Amino acid sequence: MAQTVDVPAINCRSAVLENAEKHYFKRSTILRDVHPEVRTSAPLMDDATLQEIDRLLDGLASLAKQRPDRGIFYRSFVDRVVAWVHFSGGALWRRRDPGDLHLEVALGCCAQGEIAGSQAAAWRQACAAWVLDRQTARAVGPGxxxxxEQPSPNPTNELFLYVPWAVDxxxxxxxxxxxxxxxxxxxxDGYLRFLEAACEIMADYERxxxxxxxxxxxxxGARLDEFSRRIHASLDLEPVAYAIANEGLRILGCDRVSVLVRRRRGYQALAFSxxxxxxxxxxxxxxxxxxxTAALAAGEPLWYPADGNLAPQIESPLEDYLDESHVRGLGILPLCVEDADGSPAERKIVGGLVVERFFGPADEGLRAACAPVAAHSALAIHNALAVERLPFGRLQRRLGAAAAAWRGRRLAGWAxxxxxxxxxxxxxAWTPxxxxxxARGELQPLAIRDLFxxxxxxxxxxxxxTGTRVAANQVVLVLRKPSLELELKxxxxxxxxxxKRLAAVESEQLLNRREDEAQRKRYTELTAQQEELRALVASLQAQHEILKRQESELQVRxxxxxxxxxWDAEQLLAARPVARGQALLTVADLSGPWRLELRVPERRMRHLxxxxxxxxxxxxxxxxxxxxxxxxLRARLDRVGERTEVSELDxxxxxxxxxxxxxxxxERVPGATVVARIHCGTRSLGYVWLHDLIDAVRTWILF
Structure with missing residues (x-):
């Protein structure tokens, strides 16, 4: 999109160039090195005007030598020309592709109002295209x-000046x-010759x-050639994947590159840079x-931040991955190869290339650089997969390497x-x-108990x-439970x-002679109260006995x-709150039998x-x-567990x-660390030394 800026109306500085129609003389230094072909047709100008033109052209030439970004240079260039001559507006058209004339910058009236309308814009583009094709400067007035041969007249009230430039x-x-x-x-004519000089500077910048x-x-291209050479140096899948990840990181300039390969159920990660x-x-x-797996199903690259809305089946896994990895910029590119017939429509995805940035988005430069890297990587992964799928492909490569080494050395040395x-x-094989x-474990007394x-x-x-000798059923610790004590009281x-109430009722009942109706009624009431109080006393006595039993159980025996x-039980348990079932003390009979408590690795159980x-x-x-x-020391294995346990250490x-x-x-130290060897008979010396390797090979072949 063209950039816009307001330009002040033309003022009296345009009189500087109006002097050109009054006087002419041969002065080639007007445009000096910028436009040396201009000679006798230059207008007569005073020294101040020439110096001002020189300063403007020198400034444009200095700006061109700084080689800023194209967008910045185009805008500054047009802005300076418009501001110095006080044109009412200016624009710059550039050919990007054959037949494509693009408006890069539009300032002043060229960016707004009637001149920027669709009809005037189309006429201006047609004029610019005509001038560009014929490489001829033109001034086009109103009407x-x-x-x-161009029938469309100028539809505006402005004078338009068109000057082309060429590069080689x-x-x-x-x-x-x-x-x-x-x-x-x-x-x-002065306007056009001045703009031609400026366009020479523009052409120099473009060169x-x-x-x-x-x-x-x-x-x-040199770095890409080196990248291609390195990733095609091997046909083993894993080295190829790591070469792509590490060398791709160096070329792309991102923070991490990952390589995935296509499997039956999705994509599997092979390497991370x-x-x-x-x-x-x-x-x-x-x-x-x-x-x-979700992104590559479409066969198209996925970029984050995305240019538009994402499919629901991609959006959810993308959010989960971004939350986990904290990536700011992400690209997932399919690694595609063509089938044997070379038809692009029959492309086959063999893997995926993931590029990530943690401190910035994936810009256009990164996206453009990823395309050739993905193309070379796809071919390398495809070749490695093809070799991997060959029957005994890895063995064949090893034998080929051995054969090459055989040919390069003397037969006697090999023999x-x-x-x-x-x-x-x-x-x-034959030495027993x-x-x-x-196995590792601890030395423990046979009689050892934890008190809870x-x-x-x-x-x-x-x-x-700590260290006190105790007898069986001896009280070693007394606990208090304030709530229990309160309930007991x-x-x-x-x-x-x-x-007391029962005694009072019984006493009153004895003194009641039951001589009249009132006394007999009172006696009946006292009898009911007596039975009620006896039941209450029995219930409270039962509760009291239960609470006393609970209180006695707080004595740990x-x-x-x-x-x-x-160790240091006094400091450990002093006024310490404890919970039901918590281990408090450990008591062991050190004078009795002892045993080894061993942890045998699960992978050794077959031999045992x-x-x-x-x-x-x-x-x-x-x-x-x-x-x-x-x-x-010596011992005898007596018991082996029937199930596997999980130990944090082993x-x-x-x-x-x-x-x-x-x-x-x-030295009988309970819990002393033990390193033990359980003797399982005799085997060949090679098996004794290499049984770990043999078991690993068996596991690899069977699974």
């Missing part, structure tokens, strides 16, 4: 046509100025801009795959290497070795501090009151004889089960304590216990 003999654009009507031919664009294009690996279970990756490898394989399963709070309350008195008070192990099946199930266990790692494990002779333990 006149730009040429005899290619018509590039037209400078249009609107002046007051009635200017003499000499003044019109410089075109040269800069060619240089940038050449530099970008700047990351050697990633978790496929992460929320960001799952949301990106979901968004790519010696093969013999050494064969000997090593024989040793690993002890096979054991490693029987009810909500407050720790009132600790009777057995209330019930006891009500019980005493009820007893040790279920076994042993020693209090809880096979070894137990071959014998009686009581496998030998060798272990070392963290308190004395230099001494190896992951999925199966619990097991091993019995041992407590007399062999020099």
């Amino acid at each position: 006149s046509a730009v040429a005899p 003999d290619l018509a590039a654009g037209v400078l249009e100025m609107a002046a007051r009507a009635g200017a003499s031919p000499g003044l019109q 410089r801009a075109l040269l800069g664009e060619l240089r940038r294009f050449h530099h970008h 700047g990351a050697e690996s990633f978790s496929r279970r992460s929320n960001t990756v799952r949301l990106l795959e979901r968004l790519a 010696a290497g093969v013999a050494a490898v064969a000997a090593l394989v024989a040793v690993l 070795a002890d096979f054991s399963v490693e 709070a029987p009810d909500d309350g407050v720790a009132a008195e600790l009777l057995a501090p 209330r019930v006891w008070g009500e019980l005493q009151t009820a007893r 040790s279920p076994i004889a042993g020693e209090v192990l809880t 089960a096979e070894a137990r099946a071959r014998g009686d199930g009581r496998l030998d266990v060798s272990f070392a304590l963290a308190t004395n790692p230099g001494r190896v 992951g999925a494990v199966v619990l097991a216990t091993a019995a041992l002779d407590a007399g062999e333990i020099p």
Whole structure:
């Protein structure tokens, strides 16, 4: 859209050029280096006028050398010309494509009023096109046509001046100025020659801009060639994807590039720039795959911020991904390749390219740069997928590399290497070795109990501090429950009151002789009150006994004889509120039997089960304590859990216990860390060393 600005009306400065119709002389320095072909036809001007023209042209030339953005330069250029001569308006037409003459800038009356109307605008564009095609400057007054063969006259009251410019003999654009009507031919000629000089500066700017664009294009082409060479260096899918992500980040200048490949149920993330690996279970990756599956279904690029409204099936996953990733600019491009017949209508999407910016939107420069990168990436992904789908394709490439290496070296060296490898394989396959399963755990006494709070309350008195020997059923901690105490006092008070009332009723009943009707009636009432009070007293006594029993249960007793192990129990439990079921103390019999509580990794259970099946199930266990790692002790496996537990430290494990002779333990520290090995018989040396790798290969082949 053309830019608009108001220009002041023409004032007396136009008289500077009116001097041109009075005097002429040969002065080529009027336009100096800007328009050297102008010689004898230049009008006679005084020195002040020539200096002013020189300053204006020098200013335009200086602006052109600064090479600002095209839009800024066009507007400044037209604005300066209009302001200096005080034209009533000005415009600049530029040819972008053959046959396409576009209005870049419109100022003053050329941007508003009748002149900017549809009829006048169409006539002006036709005049500009005629001047551009013939490369001839023209001044068109009101009611006149730009040429005899152009029947449409000037529909306005302004004088229009059209001056073309060319870049390397290619018509590039037209400078249009609107002046007051009635200017003499000499003044019109002065206007045109001045504008021709200005257009030479415009042509010089266009040459410089075109040269800069060619240089940038050449530099970008070199980088794109390097990008293509790197992504086509391998046929393995994952290295190709990482090469696209990392090299694409360097070319595109965004913050992150991601590569996805098409699978049966959608699109799967393969690589993220700047990351050697990633978790496929992460929320960001799952949301990106979901968004790519929805966006690439249409086969067209998706850009955010979007140019228009998005489809509902895309809008929801896009909002979820933006909330999770905090991306400000996003582009998802399909990686498309043509089928074998080369028909564009039969394009096949093999993957997706995701470009992201965290601190700004995806501008036009980024969008334009993504197209060639996506084209090269699509071909590389397509080739890698084709090789991946070949039967034993990866093995064939490895064998090909080995064959190439064989041809490049001496046969004797390879033969010696093969013999050494064969000997090593024989040793690993036939040499027996002890096979054991490693487990970690703790050393614990067999009799160990945790004491729990029987009810909500407050720790009132600790009777057995840390390290105290206690007997079975001995009270070790007394709890208080204020609400229970209050209820006990209330019930006891009500019980005493009820007893006193019962005694008073019984006393009155004994004194009543029942001689008259009133006394007999009173006796009956007292008998009813007596029964009621006896029932109340019985109920309150039952409540009191229950509350006393609850009060006695607040005494925490040790279920076994042993020693209090809880560290610094006095400080831990002093006046501390506790909840029902909360662990308070730990008591253990340190003089009794001890055992190992082991955590066997889930992946080792197959070896352990096979070894137990071959014998009686009581496998030998060798272990070392963290308190004395230099001494190896012995134990016997006696129990193995029937289900898998999840440990924060060791992951999925199966619990097991091993019995041992407590007399062999020099330092009996409950909970001491143990590193144990459960002996599972003998296997080949190679299996003992490489069983982890063998299990991983089996898992990879079967699943």
